[in-house]
Amino acid sequence: MEDTNFTIAKITHEIRNPLTLINSSLQLIESMHPEVKEFQFWTQTMEDVIFVNQLLEDLAAYSDKRRFFMCEVDLKEVTHSLEESLKPYTKINQKHFTIHMPAQLPSVFGNPLKLKQAFLNLLKNAFESTGKDGCVSMSIRKYLDQIIIRITDDGCGMSPEAIDALFKPFSSSKSYGTGLGLAITHKIIEAHYGAIEVSSTLGRGTTFTITLPHI
DSSP states (O other), X not given: OHHHHHHHHHHHHHHHHHHHHHHHXXXXXXXXXXXXXXXXXXXXXXXXXXXXXXXXXXXXHHHOOOOOOOEEEOHHHHHHHHHHHHXXXXXXXXXXXXXXXXXXXXXXXEOHHHHHHHHHHHHHHHHHTSOTTOEEEEEEEEETTEEEEEEEEOSOOOOHHHHHTTTSTTOOSSTTOOSOHHHHHHHHHHHTTOEEEEEEETTTEEEEEEEEEBO
16 A cells, blocks of 8 residues: 555656646646637636646545644634635535534544545535535534534435445546545544544435544
8 A cells, every 4th residue: 555655646746747837838828818718628628637636636635644733623613614615615506504513612633724624525525415505514512532523415315336435536426526535534534533434315415424532
């Protein structure tokens, strides 16, 4: 596995440099010749470059074995940041998002940016599985020596086969997905000495349950 991660990291690095030059050239062409945007395939070409960049970012994150900085984390601050980050998306896409948590909540030992990344990946998938006026909720509570976090949506749900492949790298039901978002989320939760489970019913929705030890 270590050799595989090293190979992925090396390939990612080698691809990133020429892709950066290609992206810069395309942007220069667009600025110097605005009429190029009228070309039938220009928009798709730019979107493809963005997709490849995102794939490289996901590959780098998945193959990164470095330990990240850990500290005492207030989940109330993380969820407040999540809520603020999602406000433009939920407003534009007509989605409903609610957070439920007690007034007092123990801290966890972790990395706030990585935890936010993991939660955002799950919330992004939840929102994308719902239609117009879709509802997504996030609840946080203390149970014994653990913090229980649940992200629930009223979307399309998943088949047992889809659930089995959910956290496997490069497994995605989306034509535009990299198939690494949930694999990265799984690694982040494991690095925080936590666990993640999923339950889903086709046509009724999905619930992700994360457990993290609290301080």
